[in-house]
Amino acid sequence: MFRPKGVAPRHAYVVAPGLHFEGPADPRLARFCSILAHCGFEVWAPYIPSYLAQVLDTEAVGDFSAVVEAAHRRWPKPYLFSISFGSLLALWCAGEHMPDRVGAVVVFGGYADLHETVKFCMTGTVNGEHLAHHDPLNLPVLFLNVLDELTEMPENRAQLVEAWREYMRRTWGKPEVRVDLEYVRIAKSISDGLDEAVRPMFEMGVGLDPRGLELLQVAIEKRDWTFLDPRPHMAKITCPVHIMHGADDDVIPYTQLKAIEEAVPSSAPCRSYLTGMYGHTRKEGNDGGLAGELTTMVQMLRGIADPATLSKRSSKGAA
Numbered sequence: 001m002f003r004p005k006g007v008a009p010r011h012a013y014v015v016a017p018g019l020h021f022e023g024p025a026d027p028r029l030a031r032f033c034s035i036l037a038h039c040g041f042e043v044w045a046p047y048i049p050s051y052l053a054q055v056l057d058t059e060a061v062g063d064f065s066a067v068v069e070a071a072h073r074r075w076p077k078p079y080l081f082s083i084s085f086g087s088l089l090a091l092w093c094a095g096e097h098m099p100d101r102v103g104a105v106v107v108f109g110g111y112a113d114l115h116e117t118v119k120f121c122m123t124g125t126v127n128g129e130h131l132a133h134h135d136p137l138n139l140p141v142l143f144l145n146v147l148d149e150l151t152e153m154p155e156n157r158a159q160l161v162e163a164w165r166e167y168m169r170r171t172w173g174k175p176e177v178r179v180d181l182e183y184v185r186i187a188k189s190i191s192d193g194l195d196e197a198v199r200p201m202f203e204m205g206v207g208l209d210p211r212g213l214e215l216l217q218v219a220i221e222k223r224d225w226t227f228l229d230p231r232p233h234m235a236k237i238t239c240p241v242h243i244m245h246g247a248d249d250d251v252i253p254y255t256q257l258k259a260i261e262e263a264v265p266s267s268a269p270c271r272s273y274l275t276g277m278y279g280h281t282r283k284e285g286n287d288g289g290l291a292g293e294l295t296t297m298v299q300m301l302r303g304i305a306d307p308a309t310l311s312k313r314s315s316k317g318a319a
Contacts, residue, residue, distance in 0.1 A: 001044055002037035009042035011103070012075040014068050016086030016093075019054040019141060021169060023047040028173065029083065036081075039305060044071050044078070048089070054141050054168070056085060056114070056228050064089040065097040077103030077239070079307050084109050084252060087260070088230050094241075096233035104307035106242045111252050112259035115225040118142060120253045122216060135250045136207055137171050137183060140164035142216055143205040149219035154197045163190055163202045184208070231263040240269040240310035242303040247276035269310040273300045 003009055013036055020026050024033065024045035033043045046067040050060045071078040080102055082090035087110025094102040111117040120126055121142055124134035143150070144164060147157075154160055170177075170186050177183040187206040191199050204212025241264050245257040257272050264270045275296045303310070 001042065002033045003042050004037050004040050007040065009037075010040040012042040012044060012071050012078040013081050014044040014046070014064075014071050014078050016064055016080060016082035016089040017045070017048060017051055018084030018086050019051050019056065020172070021052055021054060021165060023052050026173065032083075036304075041079075042075070051086070054144055054165070056088065056145055058227060061089055061092045061097070065093045068093055068098060068102065072098070072101045077101060077308075079104045079106065081106045081304070082108065082110055085111065087111055088114075088228060091230040091237070091260070091263075092233045094239060095230075095235060095237040099236040099238050102239050104240045104242070104310070105237070106244065106304055106307050107260060108244045109246065109249055109252055110243070110260060111256045112229070112231050112263055113256065114228045115220070116259075117252050117256060118145075118220055118225070121251060122213065122220070124250070126253050126255050131253050131255070132248055132250045137168070137177075138251060139207050139212070139216075140168055140205050142220070143212075146216065146219035146223050149222040150201075150215065151218070152201065152215070154195075154201055156195055156198050159195060160198050160201055160205075163194055163198065164205050166190055167206050231259075234263045235265055237265055237268045240308055241271075242300075242307055242310070243270070243272040244300055244303075245272075245274055247274060271299075271303065271310055273303070275300070 015024070015029070015033060017023055017029060020029070024030060024047060029045065033045050036043045044067055046064065048060045048063050050057045068078065068080065080090040080094060082105070087107045090105050090107060091110070094105045116126060120131070121134055121138055124130055124132055144161065147153070167187055167190055171183045177186060187203070187208055191203055191208065194202055200209065203209040204215060243257050243260050245254045247254045254274060257274055261270060261272045273296055
């Protein structure tokens with residue numbers, strides 16, 4: 001838990017993390033929670049077991065809801081803030097589990113249609129249109145979430161899974177590994193220490209063997225993703241919802257902002273913010289574009305600082 005220093009907190013946020021092996025201990029998330037605390041919030045940042053294992057499942061929703069329930073006992077209607085795939089937890093909780101106990105929801109870089117999102121993670125395209133270069137370091141997470149649909153699985157499955165996770169521990173959150181394809185050398189060094197029977201699948205799962213993309217595509221199409229779709233559980237949302245996304249997001253496509261917005265009940269106040277702070281200004285190359293982006297960023301910060309104050313549905317910002 002993160003708390004303001006020297007002053008009583010004015011309200012509470014419960015943070016729904018993304019799929020990361022460090023959870024709230026990820027320096028980037030810890031920094032963000034510290035900033036929220038500095039702004040006067042008590043911040044609950046739970047460790048969700050399946051998300052620490054980088055696996056999406058519905059058990060995570062129950063784990064997160066239990067934390068929200070505990071926060072609610074200390075604070076009437078705490079706010080929820082979700083990051084990336086944590087949107088499943090926050091939106092399901094605010095709608096299906098306890099709509100009367102949540103004060104507001106802020107969704108940052110979230111998803112509604114997981115099947116479309118997973119395909120984007122693999123190719124950087126949505127409905128055949130190229131939107132952004134997908135992050136190559138995320139490939140093992142996709143494999144981890146379709147293990148039961150993969151063919152050609154080696155007998156030593158545990159070694160394979162641990163090898164993929166070791167690769168992620170050594171590459172995620174480290175910009176320097178992208179210089180001169182250092183992440184490729186890391187993958188090869190891990191592969192050299194694996195059993196011969198495990199090595200081919202590992203190399204497909206980290207992109208060393210391009211045949212892995214075809215294998216992954218088949219597995220993605222075989223899996224039923226509907227049970228991880230938050231939209232059927234959002235109908236009871238009554239609190240204000242703020243939906244934020246970056247136009248150059250290389251993990252979850254910005255098109256999911258609209259998909260989430262359309263699933264929020266019309267009776268719930270909702271505002272969406274699409275920003276292309278860097279990519280947009282490079283393409284446009286004018287001060288007008290920059291001014292618009294700065295306005296969007298200010299609106300986003302206001303939404304985070306006071307998410308419950310929202311009386312109408314509107315959109316801010318543009319790609």
